[in-house]
Amino acid sequence: METNNNTWMTHGKHGNDRGDWPLSIVVFEDDPYHFRLLQHHLTAMNPNHEIMGPLTTTEAGKAFFSYHQDVDLIIADISLSDGLVFDALAYAPDDIPVIFTTAHKDYALEAFRHNSLCYLLKPISERALAKAIKRTMPLIRNARHDLGNDMPAHGTYGTQHRHDFLVKTATGERRVYAPMLRYVASENKSTYLHLIDGESFTLDLTLEELARQLDPVAFMRVNRKYIIPKEQVRGFEHLANGRIRLELYGDACPEIIVSRTHRNEVCEWLEKQ
Numbered sequence: 005m006e007t008n009n010n011t012w013m014t015h016g017k018h019g020n021d022r023g024d025w026p027l028s029i030v031v032f033e034d035d036p037y038h039f040r041l042l043q044h045h046l047t048a049m050n051p052n053h054e055i056m057g058p059l060t061t062t063e064a065g066k067a068f069f070s071y072h073q074d075v076d077l078i079i080a081d082i083s084l085s086d087g088l089v090f091d092a093l094a095y096a097p098d099d100i101p102v103i104f105t106t107a108h109k110d111y112a113l114e115a116f117r118h119n120s121l122c123y124l125l126k127p128i129s130e131r132a133l134a135k136a137i138k139r140t141m142p143l144i145r146n147a148r149h150d151l152g153n154d155m156p157a158h159g160t161y162g163t164q165h166r167h168d169f170l171v172k173t174a175t176g177e178r179r180v181y182a183p184m185l186r187y188v189a190s191e192n193k194s195t196y197l198h199l200i201d202g203e204s205f206t207l208d209l210t211l212e213e214l215a216r217q218l219d220p221v222a223f224m225r226v227n228r229k230y231i232i233p234k235e236q237v238r239g240f241e242h243l244a245n246g247r248i249r250l251e252l253y254g255d256a257c258p259e260i261i262v263s264r265t266h267r268n269e270v271c272e273w274l275e276k277q
Contacts, residue, residue: 026050027137027144030072031057032065032080032089038105038126042079045130049137061085065092073097076144077137082106101140103133139183139235142167165219171197171205180205182222187252187260188214188231200236200254224273226250230260237274 029046033039039058046053056075059065061084069092078100080089093102103122122136167182186200190211198204207214215225225231232250240248246264248271251257262270 026052026054027076028054028074029056029077029079030059030068030075031055032060032078032084032092033058033105034060034081034085038081038128041128042105042133045128045133048130049134059084059092062087062089062092065089066095068092069095069097075100077140078102080104082108099143101143103136103140135235142183143181166217167219169197169207171207173205178205182218182233183235185223185233186236186254187233187258189258190229221276224270226260226262226266226270230258232260234274240271240274 031039031042043055046055059068063086078096080102082089082104105124105126105128107126122139124132124136169180170177171180180197184199186198189196189198195207195209195211195214196204197207211225211231215231223231223233236252238251238253240250243249246267248262248267250260
């Protein structure tokens with residue numbers, strides 16, 4: 005008989021996820037209070053961050069990117085005083101990661117089409133912002149490396165591990181970054197990348213090959229069918245015969261069962277900071 009003993013987990017402390025290096029950050033925000041809150045959080049993480057803004061309109065954003073193409077990170081409210089921020093982001097370089105901040109859930113899918121790895125609902129805590137910035141670091145590190153301005157290899161996704169994939173789409177190809185993964189599954193003898201935004205793509209690697217390439221701190225092959233990012237695990241439920249069922253954030257969670265023989269290994273991985 006299965007039990008209903010659910011264990012809910014939170015991982016991570018500020019530590020290195022706050023970042024030990026200064027970033028150049030532009031902020032789109034038309035609410036003075038929320039801008040001051042972001043400014044406070046960012047300064048608390050690193051007083052040497054260069055914070056530009058607030059840009060309160062899409063027109064101001066278009067003008068900004070006409071002269072500034074070398075920022076590390078964009079933090080953007082979605083609804084500005086003259087329209088949606090997506091109009092301005094069309095003028096930004098494609099490789100600058102975006103953290104969206106909003107009071108609404110309506111634009112999540114559109115946000116993930118604009119190089120977004122995180123979608124934060126207001127009011128935003130320093131912890132949530134620090135975690136979001138941590139997820140952008142592989143992209144920022146790659147961009148700086150391409151410009152000959154490399155940074156230390158800190159953060160969850162180490163540079164010695166693979167953190168992006170080129171996948172085929174109906175119209176061409178798309179780059180998928182490791183922090184965008186909700187889970188990876190072996191289905192019908194193919195490997196599928198299932199993303200946070202609900203999309204999925206096949207990958208020409210076996211689950212075993214992919215597991216060897218991903219950062220073992222951030223990802224784990226928990227059974228023969230699934231590779232799971234630690235950040236997507238909400239908790240687990242104890243089942244009969246010593247098994248556990250992993251619960252992921254979001255809706256329509258697949259049934260991910262971990263056997264008794266691998267349970268301790270998976271639990272120890274989840275507990276590691």
